[in-house]
Amino acid sequence: MKLVKWLFYSLIIAIVLGSITVGGMYLYYKDELPSVAELRDVSWQTPMQVYSVDGEMIAQFGEIRRIPVALEDVPQPLIDAFLATEDQRFYQHFGIDPIGVSRALFQMVTTGEIQGGGSTITQQLARNFYLTFEQTLTRKAKEAFIALRLEQQLEKDEILELYLNKIAFGHRAHGIGAAAQVYYGKSLDELTLGQMAMIAGLPKAPSTMNPISRPERAKARRAVVLGRMLAEDKITEAQYQAALAEPIETKLHGAEVTMDAPYLAEMVRAEMVARYGEDVAYNSGMKVYTTTSAKQQQAAQRAVQLNLHGYDERHGYRGVEARLWERESERPTDLDLVAEVARFEAIGMTVPALVTAITETDATLLFANGTQEVMNWRGMAWARPYMHAERQGEPPEKVSDIFSPGAIIRVRATEQGWRLAQVPEPSAALVALRPQDGAVAAAVGGYSFAVSQFNRAIQAKRQSGSNIKPFVYSAALDNGFTLATLVNDAPINQWNPGSGIAWRPRNSPDVYEGPIRVREALAKSKNVVSVRLLRAMGVDTVVEHMTKFGFDYNELPRNESLSLGSASMTPLEVARGYAVFANGGYLVEPYFISRIVDNEGNELYRARPTVACAECYPADADVVQAPQVISEQNAFLVTQAMNSAVWGGGSWAHKTGWNGTAWRVQRSKPITQAVGRNIVGKTGTTNDSKDTWFSGFVSGLVATGWVGFDNLERALGRTTMHPKLSREEQPISGAEAGAKTxxxxWIEFMEVAVQEVEAAPFQVPPGLVSARIDLETGKLSRASDYTTRFEYFIPGTAPTEYVDTKSSPTIFGDDDSIF
Incomplete structure (x- = not known):
């Protein structure tokens, strides 16, 4: 009895001393314990997401990947997996599990160290939000006290929801929503039981037990989770066995991107970091909505890639990417061929494939996913050997002329089947703006962001070539010239005493027509006419006029080469300049972010664009009137001349018809059916075809495209017709130029883009007059046949003499000593 009494009193004393100790520790740490009320309004550290204007996800940026989910949206088996593994008495205990604590104390007594384990889900949540992971008695005490507070102030379901969204799962995934996406590329309701068990097993050691880094350890941990679920009667024996047999098939998945636009995404990322700093931009869960539509952006990317493949094919095949064996007798029998193909990455439209067998007319291909398919002769007949930029080899007669089994090649999918391909050598850019407010409708900075992150649409300053001429002609129309003015299209020979050489600007092609009207000269892109116009006005006058279009005064050359496009500009700068013609003379500011919202949907920013017509918007619209930099009349007249670049003029029936440099647009039925003849554009080619351009617009959309090599010394070259292909199969040959390259x-892009653009005709602005002129002399005409046309004039500039008078027409540049 004495022993029983002694034990009883000892227990009472221990309880009292324990209570005093716990109470003392609570009072000691009380002021250090955080308030848990803020957890009800927790702001998750979530990545920034970028969307198109129509809600397609373009990209996700952030150090932590998290997809917050509500508890009611979590599948019950996934909840069961976590509870069975981490805290099977979660809904019974008060935040601390006495059994788990006893086990932890026993481990401490027997080992002399504080071991892991024993923590409830509530304690883990406390540690994840407020504490470190160090194994100390102080941290354990604080963890227990915070857990008790959590249980007092939050419901059990609230605690579980916070836990499932907070914990780390490895590979920067935080929360179960992100874990499902990162490891399986799925939403929670798409997971199998085995996958749920895998995710539930990760919190124990997310870096060393995840199925990507350590698949064998992850498989063992999954078995533990499934065993706990079976023991808790949460799954049947059959479900257990089936889930246990599931293969460990996983890979690192990116965000749920539904629209591929990496160059645009990088533009947004850089802008957001500049505005908010990296921490806020990457981790506060902001959603950024761009001005681009998914349809137009994807059309632009496809146009860039297809066009570069077209260039690459007509210049010839540069050879296979690698070889696994040379002769059939050397073919290895122990080589994992699928794994070998998988070493090569897909780039742009191209995917790697291994040639396993060939006949004279087709090739059997093995892909990285293990499938085998056949590529027929039509998909590789183009592959003449590439010699250099100016020359191609003889066309192949059979497949063995191109490659043999053992070759790693690249192919791309087409409607006709697989087509032999290669990663294009040149670069390209395409940018489109809505001219009324400067919103970026599409932006592509190269063939593949994976190959080069340099965004040529906004960063590459390249010589503009004849793309600059509309701005020179605009200056001319403001300085006494009209669309009917005759200018001498004849060779120029100007001796430069300083350099001791003569400057001889040439037309391209090297054809001269004598006196030519300004409209026709711009449509045909006559170089010498552009030089003579600049001479008549003076370089300074043209430079001052060009700054009205947003071009940097200090970057415009102060010599006559300016008229031929020696100024270097980015595609975005050029598109902005053309937008002035498209919107009636207003200089708008390009922008690509329409609005930004925080992680709760509150709007943080909405664009306040400069617009060409503020009165066209609702009274409560937050817009700014753009400055009018040229007259509406001037803009219309230049537009008219560029319209002739597409449609030409004269009478083909009377053998006076002629084409402008952009005549290929006429062949595009999708464009012409959508907007009729309301299409304008201008080609551009620099010396030696190092830069090729096309800029143009329809109502509501202006686009500029550029193609060239990043290496400024490389020219695009020329090609001969492939003797084995039809004109339909290879529509372009000869020297590369803006019209061909x-x-x-631009056409490929516009054929899709015009489907979202209002088809409106170009309206004649007030203040213009029209008069019938003689096409040969530019004088007034009383005739009404093919030798005449109606022309537009600013009042006071129309000709006053009729063609039947005896006086000779005035021809600017007829005297080279003056012009």
Whole structure:
């Protein structure tokens, strides 16, 4: 009895001393314990997401990947997996599990160290939000006290929801929503039981037990979770066995991107970091909505890639990417061929494939996913050997002329089947603006962001070539010239005493027509006419006028080469300049972010664009009137001349018809059916075809395309017709130029983009007059046949003499000593 009494009193004393100790520790740490009320309004550290204007996800940026989910949206088996593994008495205990604590104390007594384990889900949540992971008695005490507070102030379901969204799962995934996406590329309701068990097992050691880094350890941990679920009667034996047999198939998945636009995404990322700093931009869960539509952006990317493949194919095949064996007798029998193919990455439209067998007319291909398919002769007949930029080899007669089994090649999918491909060598850019407010409708800075992150749409300053001429002609129309003015299209020979050489600007092609009207000269892109116009006005006058279009005064050359496009500009700068013609003379500011919202949907920012017509918007619209930099009349007249670049003039029936440099647009039924003849554009080609351009617009959309090599010394070269292909299969040959190299890309894009653009005709602005002129002399005409046309004039500039008078027409540049 004495022993029983002694034990009883000892227990009472221990309880009292324990209570005093716990109470003392609570009072000691009380002021250090955080308030848990803020957890009800927790702001998750979530990545920034970028969307198109129509809600397609373009990109996700952030150090932590998190997809917050509500508890009611979590599948019950996934909840069961966590509870069975981490805290099976979660809904019974008060935040601390006495059994788990006893086990932890026993481990401490027997080992002399504080071991892991024993923590409830509530304690883990406390540690994740407020504490470190150090194994100390102080941290354990604080963890217990915070857990008790959590249980007092939050419901059990609230605690579990916070836990499931907070904990780390490895590979920067935090929360179960992100874990499902990162490891399986799925939403929670798409997971299998085995996958749920895998995720539930990760919190124990997310870096060393995840199925990507350590698949064998992850498989063992999954078995533990499934065993706990079976023991708790949460799954049947059959479910247990089936889930246990599931293969460990996983890989690192990116965000749920539904629209591929990496160059645009990088533009947004850089802008957001500049505005908010990296921490806020990457981790506060902001959603950024761009001005681009998914349809137009994807059309631009496809146009850039297809156009570069077209260039690459007509210049010839540069050879296979690698070889696994040379002769059939050397073919290895122990080599994992699928794994070998998988070493090569897909780039742009191209995917790697291994040639396993060939006949004279087709090739059997093995892909990285293990599938085998056949590529027929039509998909590789183009592959003449590439010699250099100016020359291609003889066309192949059979497949073995191109490659043999053992070759790693690249192919791309087409409607006709697989097509032999290669990663294009040149670069390209395409940018489109809505001219009324400067919103970026599409922006592509190269063939593949994976190959080069340099965004040529906004960063590459390249010589503009004849793309600059509309601005020179605009200056001319403000300085006494009209669309009917005759200018001498004849060779120029100007001796430069300083350099001791003569400057001889040439037309391209090297054809001269004598006196030519300004409209026709711009449509045909006559170089010498552009030089003579600049001479008549003076370089300074043209430079001052060009600054009205947003071009930097200090970057414009102060010599006559300016008239031929020696100034270097980015595609975005050029598109902005053309937008002035498209919107009636207003200089708008390009922008690509329409609005930004925080993680709760509150709007943080909405664009306040400069617009060409503020009165066209509702009274409560937050817009700014753009400055009018040229007259509406001037803009219309230049537009008219560029319209002739597309449609030409004269009478083909009377053998006086002629084409402008952009005549290929006429062949595009999708564009012409959508907007009729309301299409304008201008080609551009620099010396030696190092830069090729096309800029143009329809009502509501202006686009500029550029093609060239990043290496400024490389020219785009020329090609001969492939003797084995039809004109339909290879529509372009000869010297590369804006009309052949850049214009097809613009057409490809516009054929899709015009479907979202209002088809409106170009309206004649007030203040213009029209008069019938003689096409040969530019004088007034009383005739009404093919030798005449109606022309537009600013009042006071129309000709006053009729063609039947005896006086000779005035021809600017007829005297080279003056012009």
């Amino acid at each position: 850049a214009l097809p890309m």
